[in-house]
Amino acid sequence: MASPGDPRRLYRLVQEGQLCALREELRGAGRAGCPGPAGDTLLHCAARLGHRDVLAYLVETWDMDIEAANRDYKRPLHEAASQGHRDCVRYLLGRGAAVDCLKKADWTPLMMACTRKNLEVIQDLVEHGANPLLKNKDGWNSLHIASREGDPLILQYLLTVCPTAWKTESKIGRTPLHTAAMHGCLDAVKVLLQRCQYGADCADRCGCTPFMDAVQCGHVDVAQLLLEQHEACWAARDALGAQAIHRAAVTGQDEALRFLVSKLGADVNARAAPSRLTPLHFAAKEGHVSTVQVLLSLGADINSKDERNRSDNKHT
Structure with a gap:
């Protein structure tokens, strides 16, 4: 039989939210501090699972440290915010x-909250002084992260309380608009186009534009919106001389390729500079059989040669 205060039993009781049993167990053990997985405390566990009553008991009866950090330097507030447990977030902030x-x-609780579509938790953190402009080690601020999730109400809120949050780039030069376009968040892209002043073809360090991101991930609706409302250039080239049509071929986005060629008039035999590779070269090299068939149906030249005088069928 486990002795009073056995860590495994304590953590199980916290996980299950069994406050009465936890009280009895801790009363017999005479202590609440015990190391858990990844250096978690009982507070981390209670906050992660949203047991506010357990959280309050551990803080107020056992004087547990609300700023205790685990091996990833997460504190209970990170845990509560990342899981969207508003009552736990408000309790910890109140303490x-x-x-x-x-x-x-370098992730803050606000950044963690922005990985969830929970506007109320985000509002609570901001109202207690959370700074949306802080960046993590990759150079992402909270608007970047919210743009990946794509909730338009959260984006509207962040831009209202911090109007300059959009003026940011990650360490590789990517904007929140890139992020929303890549993840196909159409409503988020609409908000960013309405509220922010991004250049029509703002490019990251690799020369990739939001339009390219949308196309290479197969988000044709986002690509069309960027053309219609942002005057994006579908023929722009990245740092390696590739256009959106080449990127779509690499990732096997058949619908996007039909959109580029049939709707926009993109050259199905366009060559990336300086390699002179065509979309068919890229699709064949990646083994995208259906994409090769789509490109051929769109008029791709199977005998076109690259800079080494190789034809497309040599890549298959």
């Missing part, structure tokens, strides 16, 4: 938890 504490890779 004076540091609102912009950093976990590994």
